Amino acid sequence: MSRISIILPAKNEAAALKDLLPRLTAAQPGAEIIVIDDGSTDDTRGVCAAAGVECLSSPYSMGNGAAIKRGARAAKGDILVFMDGDGQHDPLDIGRLLARLDEGYDMVVGARGWESQAGVGRGMANTVYNWLASKMTGQVVADLTSGFRVARAHRFREFIHLLPNGFSYPTTSTMAFFRSAYGVAYEPIKAAERVGKSHIRPLKDGLRFLLIIFKIATLYSPLKLFVPVSFAFFLLGTGNYAYTYFLHGRLTNGSALMWSAAVIVFLIGLVSEQITALTYRPHE
Incomplete structure (x- = not known):
């Protein structure tokens, strides 16, 4: 039976983790759970210790993608589960994503509907990103930027050197899987409103996402x-x-x-x- 490792990048998400970690442990009792503390200044480490969850701390913030890479290298499981540490993702949805993985896919992405988008602007931007990525890959890309996904560890680690340190690791990993002809599936999910304040800057990071799509296009095709x-x-x-x-x-x-x-x-x-x-x- 495959071992599961759940990786949660977190920067000042102590309030969300206090509720999320017990729910995660209950939903996946046999899984390895790793919180990657990206230079937090709150009580993230204390919350992890109280929940009995491993916490890897960085001395300063290196970025969401850097936390993902560190977690992927440290994980011992055959299957990696990536979730946001802000409470948006429901631990009960992990089972549905893993079930799709058993159908023969190499990565399954939790695809958010329009009602789960954080505002009209971001929803429209994600629609454009999905359309562009679909045109480049020739495949249907339902949610290019979703941070909730499961992947086979040996496949994901092939592309660690390509992943940026910022918020665009989902974009890069999705395009890389398509380029290498690894099966990617999408499972509909509903994302809750995040706990606390978002670390994404819509204008700056939105432009960065768009530039990365074209950057990956030069790597993809x-x-x-x-x-x-x-x-x-x-x-x-x-x-x-x-x-x-x-x-x-x-x-x-x-x-x-x-x-x-x-x-x-x-x-x-x-x-x-x-x-x-x-x-x-x-x-x-």
Whole structure:
């Protein structure tokens, strides 16, 4: 029987953990539970000690993704469960995610509905992220940024070196699993209102999420990004040439420049495709 390790990154989440940890222990009595204290200044360590839960503390805040990586390295289980430490995720949902994993998937993500989004702005942003990721991967991505997921430990650890230290580890891990042809499933969940104040800054982190989608696109399938851009430059150059030829009967430097840009962008895409293949070589 597979052993389960539950990893909770936490930064000043003592109030939420006081209620969450007993519920988690009751829902998964045989699981290893690890709280990664990301430089908290509250009583996070004391709450963990009182609940009999292992707590790994950082001397200062390194980021949500850094906490996830530390927890994944320390976990002893064959299956990793990632949950937010702010009380949004219901421990009883873990069983449903694990059941989907038994169907042969390598990762199962708890997918939030619109009613579980923290505000209209974030809900609309997540809808855009899901759509872009679906187009890039050719798969249905129901919730790209959900922090509630279960994964096979040996699969997840293949991509630890790719994960950023910030809040975008769910984005990166999802795209990496798709790129490596590992099965990903989505299980609907309802997220409760978090306890305390969110550490996410909507504008700054929202822009970062969007940039990371394009960054991962270059790692996932570079030609899907570079070929359309190259084609757009080619069309612009051709259109400019047609205009200047019929108007002035000559080829302009602008057309030549845009055609050159089309060739350069396409060649960059080819090189990036080769780098991607090397990045995702199987680890022995």
